[in-house]
Amino acid sequence: MRPERAADGTTPLPDLEKFDQAVELAWREFRGTLADHIGTMRGEDILVVELAEEPGVGGYLPCVQFLAWAEDLVRCEVPSNAFLDPRFALSPADEALLIELGWQHPTCAPDDDPGDGSPAHFLDRTVRWSDQLASMAVAAFRDVWSVPHPSFLRAEAIGSRAGHLTGPTVRDWLASDVDPMLAVAPRDPDHLRDLVEAALTDLLGDQPQVDSDGDFVLTIEGHAVFVIPHATEPVVRLWVPLLYRIGGRTRAAETVADLTARWSHLRFVLREDRLNAVIEVPGFPFVPRHLTDLLDRITAFLATVDRSFAARFDAVGYRTTPSPSADHECVPDVPPSLMAVMQLVLFGEGDLAAETAADVCERDRTTILEYMRISAERAAEWRGSLEKARAEADPDEIALCEGEAAAWSDTLAALSGALRVVSFSRPGLAPAPPWNLRGRWSCSRTRPSSPCSTTPAELAP
Structure with missing residues (x-):
């Protein structure tokens, strides 16, 4: 809903205090959810909370990793600059803040034996300290990496509580809490x-x-x-x-x-x-x-x-949904994906690549066949209208019908190529397996010494 305009035509300023309160509430709820999860971690459960972006080629995204070492001991790690994408590298002030929040300095290089330490900033606590660990993680994201809202994070767990932690989405936040004028x-x-x-x-x-x-x-x-x-x-x-x-x-x-x-x-x-x-x-x-x-x-x-x-x-004209008329008043709207294929055909240099058309249709054979049927019907309709326009010697209508008939024929050809791509693509091309979250920095190759762990044991690679 758009804000009401005042009598003088101006728009009232957004309620910034209410917005700030909504952000604080979201972080508080996220911190509580995170603490509840940490408090129930046991026996090599892993939880990774990270910035919800595509990873770059240069290193890890801002993240905090939790690993349950024993019955009630949790290690919490923040990647050092040896692992981080350069875009998110820690400044000396950032590193000092992490130490102030409670993390320890990395004790070794990435390829060294960490012993009881870690090549990442780390901290070991029992699950009774889950509230503190959650608060430290939130502070790292907010104060070190300037993440504005927990909706910009994603969290994934493996082990006894495998799955994704749910929380507010970016869309929920912006649509519900942010004023359109903000x-x-x-x-x-x-x-x-x-x-x-x-x-x-x-x-x-x-x-x-x-x-x-x-x-x-x-x-x-x-x-x-x-x-x-x-x-x-x-x-x-x-x-x-x-x-x-x-x-x-x-x-x-x-x-x-x-x-x-x-x-x-x-x-x-x-x-x-x-x-x-x-x-x-x-x-x-x-x-x-x-x-x-x-x-x-x-x-x-x-x-x-x-x-x-x-x-x-x-x-x-490029208009793909004809205006109501005697000839076309019952013609339904063109599906948006089909319209995208048509626009790409019209605007592309040369023929539209079959691979691109297949991607637009999400490589779904049923969708491609349906779009081919629609395109063939539309091409036939416009060719019929073209014959009528020629009989009436209407130059404007002739130009319109010629263009539309050609456009739908070209779209049909592109979709035919897409169908070949989907039907005869090479077998054996499987997507890459999910990134294994275990031991992303080390999580220390051995368990740290603690009252709950008397004999260090190697983690699975």
């Missing part, structure tokens, strides 16, 4: 993408469709609108393909100038024989209201894009 400074491109996905989910009431490039795809007024969080810059780009097969560039350039004057928030890009509309939304900080307001402007513009709009450019 500015959030994303820490990296993945964080910006999470913020955009949460804003779109809140707007749509469901998760947005994602294409094979990882871009979000919305259907607005029958047009595909791509919402693209930039991979290297703090920008979110809204990109809308409008027309193709534009006749004359000089006339088109004049018409684009008229459009720009009328729709000042949109940038119209004329490239070869195609016309696109683009809006860039600042992503640092990211404000959900900015994104939704600009989507409203795009919606207002797309409501004006019809056959007469295409005729002004002597072009064919």
Whole structure:
């Protein structure tokens, strides 16, 4: 729900105090859940809590690992710089804070025998200290790595309590607790993408469709609108393909100038024989209201894009959901994934790779066959409309029908290639097994000396 505007047209400031309270409550609940789990760990149970990002090639993500050594003894470890991805390397101040919180310095290099020590920052406590261990872990994530909310973490356990710890999700947090007017400074491109996905989910009431490039795809007024969080810059780009097969560039350039004057928030890009509309939304900080307001402007513009709009450019529109008419009033909407395949066919350089089409359809043979059926039916419908337009000598209708028939035929060809890929792919290619969480840094190759452990024993590799 968007905030009410005041009588003077301004929007009230978000309740920052309420937001801070919600964040503190989430961390408190997470700390309690973590402490409860640690308190029941026994006999080589393992729990790893880490930043919910894809691991880089250079090392581990920020994480805290817990390992039950004996009946009631738990070792808690934080990776040292010898293991961390350089993006998250600990500064001298960070290392000093870890020591202040209660961890011990690493006692050896990664390849050395740790004995009772560890190449990571470590601490041994009985399960009776589970509250302290949970508090130390939370402090490490918040104060050392500046994690803003527990929804940015994931936790996985193996052993007697194997599984995933559940907690608030990023989407729950953003949709429920963050005001649409609240500015959030994303820490990296993945964080910006999470913020955009949460804003779109809140707007749509469901998760947005994602294409094979990882871009979000919305259907607005029958047009595909791509919402693209930039991979290297703090920008979110809204990109809308409008027309193709534009006749004359000089006339088109004049018409684009008229459009720009009328729709000042949109940038119209004329490239070869195609016309696109683009809006860039600042992503640092990211404000959900900015994104939704600009989507409203795009919606207002797309409501004006019809056959007469295409005729002004002597072009064919990319609209994939025909406007209601005598010929097409019962035609259902195109499935978003099929629309994504069609857009990729139209915009791709040359033929769409069969592998890409297969990926868009999630390599599901049933889905591909269904999309082939729809494409064949649409191509036949547009060819029938083309014959009618030729009989009536209607040049605008002829151009439209030719373009649509060709587009659906090309889409059918791409899907046929995708079906071959899925049906005849090489056997024996299995996904990599899950990362074994045991002994990620060492967890010390031997148990530490303790009243609960009299004889060190080697852990399984």
